Amino acid sequence: MKRNPATLKDIAEKLGLNKSTVSRALKDHPDVSQKTRDMVKRMAKKLHYVPNTVAASLRHKKSKVIGLLAPQISHFFLPSVIEGIEEVVHKYGYNLLILQSKESYEREVENLDILIANNVEGIIASVSRTTTDFTHFQQVINMGLPMVFYDRVVQDINTDVVLLDDTSAAFDAVSHLISKQRKKIAICTGNINLLISRNRLNGYKSALKNYGIEYNEDYVISCEWPEEAKRKTIDLLELPDPPDAIFAISDLTLSGVMQAIYSKGLPVPNDISVVAFCEEPFRSMYNPVITAIQPKGLEIGKTSAEMLFQRIKISPFADPEPRVVYLDGQLIVGGST
Amino acid sequence: MKRNPATLKDIAEKLGLNKSTVSRALKDHPDVSQKTRDMVKRMAKKLHYVPNTVAASLRHKKSKVIGLLAPQISHFFLPSVIEGIEEVVHKYGYNLLILQSKESYEREVENLDILIANNVEGIIASVSRTTTDFTHFQQVINMGLPMVFYDRVVQDINTDVVLLDDTSAAFDAVSHLISKQRKKIAICTGNINLLISRNRLNGYKSALKNYGIEYNEDYVISCEWPEEAKRKTIDLLELPDPPDAIFAISDLTLSGVMQAIYSKGLPVPNDISVVAFCEEPFRSMYNPVITAIQPKGLEIGKTSAEMLFQRIKISPFADPEPRVVYLDGQLIVGGST
DNA sequence: ACCGGTTGTGCAACCGGTTGTTGTTGTAAG
DNA sequence: CTTACAACAACAACCGGTTGCACAACCGGT
Numbered sequence: 049m050k051r052n053p054a055t056l057k058d059i060a061e062k063l064g065l066n067k068s069t070v071s072r073a074l075k076d077h078p079d080v081s082q083k084t085r086d087m088v089k090r091m092a093k094k095l096h097y098v099p100n101t102v103a104a105s106l107r108h109k110k111s112k113v114i115g116l117l118a119p120q121i122s123h124f125f126l127p128s129v130i131e132g133i134e135e136v137v138h139k140y141g142y143n144l145l146i147l148q149s150k151e152s153y154e155r156e157v158e159n160l161d162i163l164i165a166n167n168v169e170g171i172i173a174s175v176s177r178t179t180t181d182f183t184h185f186q187q188v189i190n191m192g193l194p195m196v197f198y199d200r201v202v203q204d205i206n207t208d209v210v211l212l213d214d215t216s217a218a219f220d221a222v223s224h225l226i227s228k229q230r231k232k233i234a235i236c237t238g239n240i241n242l243l244i245s246r247n248r249l250n251g252y253k254s255a256l257k258n259y260g261i262e263y264n265e266d267y268v269i270s271c272e273w274p275e276e277a278k279r280k281t282i283d284l285l286e287l288p289d290p291p292d293a294i295f296a297i298s299d300l301t302l303s304g305v306m307q308a309i310y311s312k313g314l315p316v317p318n319d320i321s322v323v324a325f326c327e328e329p330f331r332s333m334y335n336p337v338i339t340a341i342q343p344k345g346l347e348i349g350k351t352s353a354e355m356l357f358q359r360i361k362i363s364p365f366a367d368p369e370p371r372v373v374y375l376d377g378q379l380i381v382g383g384s385t
Numbered sequence: 386m387k388r389n390p391a392t393l394k395d396i397a398e399k400l401g402l403n404k405s406t407v408s409r410a411l412k413d414h415p416d417v418s419q420k421t422r423d424m425v426k427r428m429a430k431k432l433h434y435v436p437n438t439v440a441a442s443l444r445h446k447k448s449k450v451i452g453l454l455a456p457q458i459s460h461f462f463l464p465s466v467i468e469g470i471e472e473v474v475h476k477y478g479y480n481l482l483i484l485q486s487k488e489s490y491e492r493e494v495e496n497l498d499i500l501i502a503n504n505v506e507g508i509i510a511s512v513s514r515t516t517t518d519f520t521h522f523q524q525v526i527n528m529g530l531p532m533v534f535y536d537r538v539v540q541d542i543n544t545d546v547v548l549l550d551d552t553s554a555a556f557d558a559v560s561h562l563i564s565k566q567r568k569k570i571a572i573c574t575g576n577i578n579l580l581i582s583r584n585r586l587n588g589y590k591s592a593l594k595n596y597g598i599e600y601n602e603d604y605v606i607s608c609e610w611p612e613e614a615k616r617k618t619i620d621l622l623e624l625p626d627p628p629d630a631i632f633a634i635s636d637l638t639l640s641g642v643m644q645a646i647y648s649k650g651l652p653v654p655n656d657i658s659v660v661a662f663c664e665e666p667f668r669s670m671y672n673p674v675i676t677a678i679q680p681k682g683l684e685i686g687k688t689s690a691e692m693l694f695q696r697i698k699i700s701p702f703a704d705p706e707p708r709v710v711y712l713d714g715q716l717i718v719g720g721s722t
Numbered sequence: 723a724c725c726g727g728t729t730g731t732g733c734a735a736c737c738g739g740t741t742g743t744t745g746t747t748g749t750a751a752g
Numbered sequence: 753c754t755t756a757c758a759a760c761a762a763c764a765a766c767c768g769g770t771t772g773c774a775c776a777a778c779c780g781g782t
Contacts (some may be wrong), residue, residue: 068732068770068771069732070769071771072731079730081730097768098502099501099502102504103504103768104769106440108738121471121771123465124466127458134485143482144483144484145450148471164390164435165439166480167437174484218757254685272665273755303669306672310672330645334672394739403763405763405764406760407737408740408741417761418761437738437739439739440740443769444738444740445740446767
């Protein structure tokens with residue numbers, strides 16, 4: 049019972065018209081008489097005509113598709129970002145093609161080609177953890193394809209970028225701990241290749257410096273996964289002079305840190321305080337609720353998409369100045385400090 | 386500096402060949418001599434040729450794209466499903482176009498047309514909460530487009546379906562509580578319009594019955610959001626004869642339940658035990674780690690995709706028997722029981 | 723009857739890759 | 753020295769919608 053969807057030609061033949069007339073009629077082109085338009089539209093509805101965007105896309109090279117290149121659809125951050133992007137993309141009548149690089153440089157390169165091959169009109173990207181060479185991105189930009197980076201960005205690249213102001217958010221988080229009389233503050237950071245990790249670490253350092261607390265390398269651990277964070281946090285807590293506060297720079301590391309604290313049975317925040325970067329629904333799953341910086345995934349998604357559409361809508365000849373947008377990550381105080 | 390990507394014609398002209406020859410050379414068609422193939426491939430690499438899948442798609446009506454129609458990209462369940470689907474889709478060399486219906490019937494219908502317009506080769510769908518008329522799905526199936534439903538399924542429709550065996554998983558969860566000497570077991574269920582909620586409630590009831598425990602309506606609350614769950618759970622805990630165990634049927638309700646328990650300061654599992662349907666990374670964010678049924682989002686995603694590809698790969702004339710696959714939601718014991 | 727201008731529609735090329743068919747070589751068999 | 757048939761490459765149509773241009777029909781004005 050395979051039945052192909054109706055095409056312009058089908059409508060044209062039924063009505064004894066040419067497909068070009070049908071095409072124009074359906075988009076209310078003024079060249080076509082009102083009578084013909086009505087006739088065509090009625091027939092189109094009757095045949096349940098769905099215009100083939102693939103064909104249209106081939107012709108005018110506009111696919112109405114935006115590509116999203118993400119490292120991983122993890123549970124914590126990306127869903128918020130996608131939600132934000134999707135909202136804007138839908139508003140503009142576009143669709144979203146999502147590809148994961150799975151933190152692999154090769155897949156990232158491959159995925160960029162896939163997006164190009166699919167005639168996407170713009171790309172929103174976050175860089176894989178293992179990527180150190182960024183020429184593939186630069187090539188795409190040189191092709192004139194609008195591109196916006198979020199979260200994990202490429203330095204010295206000639207396009208828009210949306211970020212959390214990580215350094216100052218981290219500064220605020222650590223300052224908050226200090227205001228609660230904490231002096232022995234540990235940080236659980238991520239893969240130090242990532243700008244995010246470095247920036248958050250820098251915010252941590254400058255907060256310490258600002259309040260005259262000495263930076264202690266023993267209090268710095270770097271972890272990519274909860275298990276690693278748990279293990280290394282336990283090591284921290286077993287130091288002769290253990291920290292009295294921990295700053296976890298992501299939801300994933302936070303999970304490990306809290307498991308470690310739970311396992312040692314330490315009361316929070318009495319024996320140890322905790323702050324983290326953590327999305328809203330997750331803060332309150334811990335006991336006590338975590339004092340956290342909002343990573344603002346939703347806003348990052350929305351902003352990236354809006355900036356991308358600004359680039360798409362303007363003439364391809366105009367090459368707007370690359371913009372860097374910093375969003376403020378607000379600190380929300382919970383019971384953990 | 387707008388530069389369009391190289392096409393077959395570009396390569397052909399540079400080499401004094403015809404584009405058809407170039408096309409065949411690139412796919413190692415035996416009609417083309419080895420020498421020509423090498424020459425073409427070298428030139429293709431040099432020009433960074435990326436085949437335009439849109440054009441190919443138009444020709445042979447294979448877009449290498451699968452459509453995913455989901456109600457909402459929430460944090461808890463869908464990311465796992467997407468991850469699973471993506472893995473399989475990538476394995477087959479396909480891509481994923483994701484659309485959200487946002488629980489709206491109109492958007493669901495619209496999204497189906499978008500998927501068709503994009504020549505998707507198959508659709509994986511979960512039905513919106515507000516959809517009561519399913520003819521749009523049936524139309525798509527009649528067009529011969531392979532389709533698989535997961536999680537929220539359409540009854541009496543002529544295609545494959547992937548589900549968790551909710552009833553028996555809920556039965557197991559409650560039986561586990563009973564085996565831990567719990568007799569006053571409350572349930573925090575979801576929107577009772579959803580089959581899922583009803584099935585999990587039924588599993589709960591039959592477990593009680595099976596062990597001769599009387600069903601008590603005071604112990605049944607129905608909640609859609611964490612706040613609601615928290616409020617109603619507090620009411621439960623303040624009953625003259627409060628429950629000694631709670632069964633939360635989703636991550637969202639679990640979050641509210643735990644907040645309530647935390648706020649009352651009740652020791653878990655001593656005063657109150659907790660089981661829930663909860664994805665892996667979230668169980669261990671609670672203290673103690675929650676005993677939970679795995680909703681198996683990843684497996685549901687993988688299975689749906691695999692079943693879809695089975696339908697895609699077989700001849701379109703063969704119309705395989707619709708299959709219903711139930712996945713077992715395994716109970717993983719944590720410290721909460 | 724003749725002209726300039728509008729209106730509505732048809733024709734054909736095009737986007738870029740695919741594919742059935744045809745055409746041109748070269749080589750070996752008869 | 754034909755004839756036969758590979759082997760290889762060119763040609764052209766096609767997918768379905770879009771779009772510049774041609775063209776026919778019709779209008780009122782001279």
